[in-house]
Amino acid sequence: MNTSLQAQRDIISRALDAIKDPLSGKGLIAAGRVENLLVSADGGVLFAIEAPAGEGPRFAPVRAAAEAAVRAVPGVSKVTAVLTAPAEGRADAPRKPSQKPPQTPAQSPPLGAPRGIAHVAMLVAVASAKGGVGKSTVAANLAAAFQGLGLRTGLLDLDVYGPSLPTLLGVAGQKPTIGPDKLLRPLMAHGLATMSIGYIVDPEQAIIWRGAMATTAVRQLIDEVAWGTAEAPLDILVLDLPPGTGDVQLTLAQRLPLDGAVIVSTPQEMALADVRRGIAMFEKTHIPVLGVIENMAWLETGGERLHVFGDGGARRTALEAGVPFLGELPIEVGLRESADAGLPFALAHPDHPLTARFRAIAAATLENARTAARPAPVIRFE
Numbered sequence: 001m002n003t004s005l006q007a008q009r010d011i012i013s014r015a016l017d018a019i020k021d022p023l024s025g026k027g028l029i030a031a032g033r034v035e036n037l038l039v040s041a042d043g044g045v046l047f048a049i050e051a052p053a054g055e056g057p058r059f060a061p062v063r064a065a066a067e068a069a070v071r072a073v074p075g076v077s078k079v080t081a082v083l084t085a086p087a088e089g090r091a092d093a094p095r096k097p098s099q100k101p102p103q104t105p106a107q108s109p110p111l112g113a114p115r116g117i118a119h120v121a122m123l124v125a126v127a128s129a130k131g132g133v134g135k136s137t138v139a140a141n142l143a144a145a146f147q148g149l150g151l152r153t154g155l156l157d158l159d160v161y162g163p164s165l166p167t168l169l170g171v172a173g174q175k176p177t178i179g180p181d182k183l184l185r186p187l188m189a190h191g192l193a194t195m196s197i198g199y200i201v202d203p204e205q206a207i208i209w210r211g212a213m214a215t216t217a218v219r220q221l222i223d224e225v226a227w228g229t230a231e232a233p234l235d236i237l238v239l240d241l242p243p244g245t246g247d248v249q250l251t252l253a254q255r256l257p258l259d260g261a262v263i264v265s266t267p268q269e270m271a272l273a274d275v276r277r278g279i280a281m282f283e284k285t286h287i288p289v290l291g292v293i294e295n296m297a298w299l300e301t302g303g304e305r306l307h308v309f310g311d312g313g314a315r316r317t318a319l320e321a322g323v324p325f326l327g328e329l330p331i332e333v334g335l336r337e338s339a340d341a342g343l344p345f346a347l348a349h350p351d352h353p354l355t356a357r358f359r360a361i362a363a364a365t366l367e368n369a370r371t372a373a374r375p376a377p378v379i380r381f382e
């Protein structure tokens with residue numbers, strides 16, 4: 001960092017330290033609450049404030065005060081501050097839906113009516129009703145498959161309960177930069193334009209995601225990132241949604257100009273009930289469900305398919321609900337190994353039959369998005 005940038009960083013740190021940590025009474029810097037302070041040469045500033053678990057509401061005004069204090073520093077033209085909390089479960093512990101902070105209805109300024117993202121031709125969400133079904137794995141490999149089909153592809157990790165993209169793509173620890181237009185530049189990973197809340201805050205932290213803050217931060221991730229340019233637009237942006245069918249997902253689905261959503265599920269009966277709820281949510285918001293993907297459909301052992309979690313349930317559920325079924329993905333140890341190695345399976349093994357499955361699912365998704373007209377609003381009398 002050059003000396004003038006370092007000097008500016010020091011001034012910003014002092015401005016932040018003038019704001020008191022409500023717990024220790026010390027300045028925010030002295031109390032160690034500020035993380036990842038990014039300062040760009042043209043006046044952009046980005047940082048995270050860590051609040052202890054459960055202290056989110058108390059820290060919301062602190063975040064606002066810190067943002068205002070930094071904005072008042074000469075030379076600062078744009079400030080983005082996010083609030084984080086230590087994850088309740090560590091990153092190495094399996095994530096359970098019960099570990100999520102409770103969701104309360106969104107009270108934020110609304111995101112506004114759906115509108116397009118500059119220089120992005122198509123927006124497809126990958127959703128799941130529960131965590132742990134492989135949604136992020138599928139999203140990353142689907143993005144790789146779109147790229148394999150010749151599309152310029154972006155991948156946005158909105159899985160705010162535990163962003164996994166930095167690890168999945170092997171870019172953990174790298175930080176996005178801010179351009180002269182004050183917009184964040186996506187991190188390029190294996191040819192994909194990517195952004196994740198995990199690039200901005202420590203991946204072992206969970207953002208305090210109550211409806212209001214989630215929608216605000218998500219808006220920043222969408223509006224304040226230069227996804228493409230007039231010369232090099234993105235053909236498709238894949239959105240890895242947070243798991244669930246609660247308020248956060250509903251708000252996102254309503255406010256983003258989605259061309260459609262795919263739903264990832266495992267074949268279990270329990271999971272399928274959730275899939276039906278997911279389909280209903282998208283239908284309520286008039287977003288085409290481009291299809292259902294059954295993940296962990298079987299385990300191949302000794303040439304036999306062992307249907308560990310049941311047989312064909314997601315296909316039946318999709319057909320019953322009148323939405324397309326996009327295909328099955330078997331349990332494949334290599335998928336997890338690739339994720340751990342930071343290279344999506346579909347890129348690491350371009351000739352593998354599983355990659356062919358991802359490619360077929362990607363092609364079917366595109367076809368369904370092309371033909372799916374947004375259904376007319378249905379008025380229901382209850």
Ligand code: ADP
Pocket residue numbers: 128130131132133134135136137138164243295296329330331332333335336337339
């Ligand atoms: P989610 O985003 O739904 O929480 P992840 O994509 O993080 O789920 O996947 C959860 C775990 O399951 C990860 O360790 C991932 O590598 C593994 N996984 C996902 N799909 C498969 C699969 N088809 N075969 C083997 N492991 C899988």
